[in-house]
Amino acid sequence: MGNAADPPTARRSPVRDWALVAAMTVAANLTPVLIGLAVLAALVIFRDWVPLVWIALPVIGFAVIGTVTRRPRLRGHAVRPAAEPELATLVRQVAERIGFRFPLLVRIVAEPDVGVLRTKSAGFRTFTVFLGLPLARRLTGAELAAVLAREFAYQQHAGDRRTRLLLGARDSLLESIEGRFRAPAAVVERLLRASQARTWPLALAADADAAAVAGTSAVRDALTRLGTVSEAFDLLGETSAEVLDEDGAYPEDLYEALDALLADPYVAPRLAAAAADDDLPMAIALAPPLAVRLAALPEHPGLGWDAGAPVPLRDADGLRRWCVRELVSSEDGPDGLRPVRLLDLEPERFEVGLREAAAHLVEVTGQDSVRGAVAVAADAVADGSWVRLARAIDPEIGKVPRPMRAVAGRDVLVDCLGRVVAGALLDAGWSRASRWTARVLLGPAGAPLDVEALVRHAVDSANPAGIRELLPTFDERAVR
Incomplete structure (x- = not known):
């Protein structure tokens, strides 16, 4: 296999490749490039090179020495x-x-x-x-x-x-x-x-x-x-x-x-x-x-x-x-922590964030009950305004790079709405199908329902019919 033919990439124009490398490097280091241009402009305008050279040379020298001598620690x-x-x-x-x-x-x-x-x-x-x-x-x-x-x-x-x-x-x-x-x-x-x-x-x-x-x-x-x-x-x-x-x-x-x-x-x-x-x-x-x-x-x-x-x-x-030990987020490893076996925990311990998600959705939709909040979310899915709802649920979406913003918004809405619907169904008497997630539930007849898949399909197809069918089972009591 060492003599395998080169992939098609090897036959591409080297000029194009070097131009692409240069363009990506400049785009990735926009801040230092802009600083460098500003320094160059100052040198040209003020024509006072000596002080700037004396300041710049040590900074550049230390940066080069640090880059050359730095050896990242191999993980593992x-x-x-x-x-x-x-x-x-x-x-x-x-x-x-x-x-x-x-x-x-x-x-x-x-x-x-x-x-x-x-x-x-x-x-x-x-x-x-x-x-x-x-x-x-x-x-x-x-x-x-x-x-x-x-x-x-x-x-x-x-x-x-x-x-x-x-x-x-x-x-x-x-x-x-x-x-x-x-x-x-x-x-x-x-x-x-x-x-x-x-x-x-x-x-x-x-x-x-x-x-x-x-x-x-x-x-x-x-x-x-x-x-x-x-x-x-x-x-x-x-x-x-x-x-x-x-x-x-x-x-x-x-x-x-x-x-x-x-x-x-x-x-x-x-x-x-x-x-x-x-x-x-x-x-x-x-x-x-x-x-x-x-x-x-x-x-x-x-x-x-x-x-x-x-x-x-x-x-x-x-x-x-x-x-x-490597995965534990502590400088001293697990030494200062208590060991726990996940397999011995009650399944209810894995119902994480269901109540918090419900309260948050109720707040951002301006409703008084989970049923009302989910109904508003279903309407947003149907008319395409769910993007604004996702931004209201998590304003940090606005800081996500634009190419990833749509995916991030969908993930936020699916995660929040999935938690809320699952929590409402558990309150209505449904039971868990798995110890590992509260998103897969067993209905009164014993049939499993993947709540997250239901919500994701609703968002992707702009058809929240499956969500709306569950609304009559939700408790209408106010939660705030």
Whole structure:
């Protein structure tokens, strides 16, 4: 695989690429560029160069020294081959099959993440593989080989200087859109779309190389499960943080709870659907949508990787404890906190924010009851004015970069209205279908209802009929 043909991105005009790198770099660093132009203008106007030079040179010198000498701390827990021989063997074999012949280091990280980064060790160039513990615990050997092969292939295709600089400039531009001073949204969006002519074929080429190494079926399953595990981890992390932070506790069984969440018959399909339905604005996406990537995979048979079980981890308990400590938001780790098992908590503990969401919606709609507030929200969904309602629910939407504003507004409305409707149904006697979420409920006849999916469909289709059908069951008592 090391001699694979270059992806279509490599045949594009270098002049266009360098121009795009320059434009994204300027747009991402608008503040220092403007300051530099202001200083230059002052020099030209006042013609008093010496004081400014004496002031500027030390500042520039310290900045350069800091940039050159700064070495960011590598995240994750270093894993030596002797400690985890099966994992080390898999990483080495995948790298050999794809033709990635560089010294490799492996580090386990707490999040469901995977990547290969160019690093240095003892003065020599190495590449460090970052592998999330949730993936190492959940993916089969074949699926793990597939995601590793894809990351190695991506490094091969993105290894030339021009592509690395373009990807770095793109990352900087994305980070800049959250800054106070940023380039106009239209300019940012156009530059990001222009960069996709390089990044999308790059992603597809890496997917294809991974299929040739690990088999198409393994790559397809791995890409799908990556999204599902990430969605589950985010949901569990947010829920556990809201439930435990105020109690001074931390979830010692976080990864066991993650396994249980992914096995939940009501929650798992929602997570898979959310992973497949990528809400990221198309202009910002580094790779094509998942459906496009799966459809573009060439057909290759599996090549002997274990498709039935994850790679054994010799120190699974030690890695789990380290990762839990890493995730706890305390400088001293969990030492000053009380350990709690999420699997032992009552399901009612996961009903987070239902009452607060109801009171807030009642307030912003000017109504006196939950039924009235939900009715107003349903009317807003029907006539398209829900955008203003979402802004009233969360004024911070106005600070979100313009390309992401519509998605953020929809997410805010769906989250708030979903909580309110779920809380009202629980008050009306409905019961939970899952310990992990109050958004999937069982009605009086025992039929499950995914409240969040109902609300999302209503917003996306501008048809709140499903919400209105539930209104007669709501309590009309005033809540303020």
